[in-house]
Amino acid sequence: SQQGEEDPQALSIQEGENATMNCSYKTSINNLQWYRQNSGRGLVHLILIRSNEREKHSGRLRVTLDTSKKSSSLLITASRAADTASYFCATAINDYKLSFGAGTTVTVRA
């Protein structure tokens, strides 16, 4: 079963625009992770935000976390063609198991 739900399911933007996607989860967490998956490739870890953090930046990525609403958002600024990928949020549902959201597919048009 999935812990996280993401929206939108799919997003199409022009190169240079920003892309925002959201993740909601069900149980209390220690942290929340975001991963990217390019077509035909494995997942790449993007960023981990701890439950006591509200916002975190990494390059063109900005992640927010609202534990009161059990939600997180990922913002990609100044998008590039290489950002075309599926993006997954993930949370731990026990000591060993990471549960991924359904994912948001982002297409960046040239």
Place this chain on the structure above:
Amino acid sequence: DTEVTQTPKHLVMGMTNKKSLKCEQHMGHRAMYWYKQKAKKPPELMFVYSYEKLSINESVPSRFSPECPNSSLLNLHLHALQPEDSALYLCASSQVGSANQPQHFGDGTRLSIL
């Protein structure tokens, strides 16, 4: 380039065949994972090895048999698979066996069952 290497990249096998998927990491990680991913779906956890011991088996059918010969290697032995087992099989590793750690993924083996 990923730091987790999976071979083969593609595998086509019949339902009566026996084959193995291999995964290798040299990051000194002590936890390794197998995931199954169907098209347009998120990865689903199959097995977790921590310090070379099987920690989690997510009720995976016995036709999938994992093996961790040492801390750098993880195998998945396949036997008598079904067409619904066709999927991308991803291996991952983390420093320790904790779901609160970032995981490093290989590029997967795309498996097709005829």
